[in-house]
Amino acid sequence: MPIEAMPLNRRRVLSAMAGAIAGAAAGGASAGEAPAAAAAATPPGAAPGVFNAIATDIRTELKQLAPNVYAFTQREAPGQTNFSVSNFGCVVGPKSMLAIDAGGGPQHARNFIAAVKPFGKPFDRLVISHEHPDHIVGATQFPDGIEVVAQEETRAQMVKMRAPATPAYWKTNPAWGRPDDVNRLILPTVTYRDRMSVYYGDIQVDFVWPGPAHTSGDTLIRLPREKVLFMSDIAFFDVTPLNGSGYVADWIKVCENILRDPGVETIVPGHGPVGGKAQLDDMLNYLKLLVREGRRQYDAGVSAGRAAAELDLGHYAKWTDADRIAPNMARLYTEFAGTIGTSMDRAATTQATTEYNQLKRR
Numbered sequence: 001m002p003i004e005a006m007p008l009n010r011r012r013v014l015s016a017m018a019g020a021i022a023g024a025a026a027g028g029a030s031a032g033e034a035p036a037a038a039a040a041a042t043p044p045g046a047a048p049g050v051f052n053a054i055a056t057d058i059r060t061e062l063k064q065l066a067p068n069v070y071a072f073t074q075r076e077a078p079g080q081t082n083f084s085v086s087n088f089g090c091v092v093g094p095k096s097m098l099a100i101d102a103g104g105g106p107q108h109a110r111n112f113i114a115a116v117k118p119f120g121k122p123f124d125r126l127v128i129s130h131e132h133p134d135h136i137v138g139a140t141q142f143p144d145g146i147e148v149v150a151q152e153e154t155r156a157q158m159v160k161m162r163a164p165a166t167p168a169y170w171k172t173n174p175a176w177g178r179p180d181d182v183n184r185l186i187l188p189t190v191t192y193r194d195r196m197s198v199y200y201g202d203i204q205v206d207f208v209w210p211g212p213a214h215t216s217g218d219t220l221i222r223l224p225r226e227k228v229l230f231m232s233d234i235a236f237f238d239v240t241p242l243n244g245s246g247y248v249a250d251w252i253k254v255c256e257n258i259l260r261d262p263g264v265e266t267i268v269p270g271h272g273p274v275g276g277k278a279q280l281d282d283m284l285n286y287l288k289l290l291v292r293e294g295r296r297q298y299d300a301g302v303s304a305g306r307a308a309a310e311l312d313l314g315h316y317a318k319w320t321d322a323d324r325i326a327p328n329m330a331r332l333y334t335e336f337a338g339t340i341g342t343s344m345d346r347a348a349t350t351q352a353t354t355e356y357n358q359l360k361r362r
């Protein structure tokens, strides 16, 4: 089934919007807002107690996927957290370029912009895949007045963030920022609802809303002729998916539809290396494992933190940031309970994570 034909679950989005507590997504924190109890090094949007450090050594690669189509991937050094270390994309047209996502720190965006500078074209457009800080805060580094595109729900979530704080670690961690960097929110100037297409020479680029998945307003960036799909955080390869504001039942359906789509071969995930359907299928099985075991424990009255601690992750235990199973389970429990909102339930996440950490320490 082509991506456009996926069933859209607007009722879910609308009811979630109505029930949403005001506040930004990405774990409930706006870009730069760190939980009060956590150390200064806690990254924006981090669940308290889960991510107590950020990467200091980030390796990058510019990879050509098709003529004039590139992925710019970022990866933390072994043993460091992948938190907020995200991927970019670039489509080069005859006169200008499209940027796909903006990165989680101003330095990430500067590294991306420097990597594609040899193509000799200015950026005329940036597409934001969703509102999580690791995909939007680098937007300040792109030319003033550039067109910024997002799905309408993503823009609505960004509006709620208002003025984000500047993370303290930008001053001390050159992998993220410089002492003079100031965090500012750049709002999308163009929104769409179901789908829109833009053209860079003869390359057609479709922005597609597949319905709720990793967030309520994710954009898939699809190049039909090149069979390239930038999935952003609907896909994580080699890195544990983060279900901070996701809808796992819908997320699974979106992935299954993409696996059946003959128009997709190359997949750029939001985090991790470029892959294809085999890698997406592997990640999908993580989501299915989460739901299967989560459902069993939820029905048995077991807490989310204990369910996470008792879950045998198998080979996913080797994926970066495997401890995300705790916030992932907490969010899934709100989906089962019918209390799910567009933003993460911070109290439930903190509780699950604390219990998970206690049980794992034993």
Ligand SMILES: [Zn+2]
Binding pocket: 130, 132, 214, 233
């Ligand atoms: Zn995300």
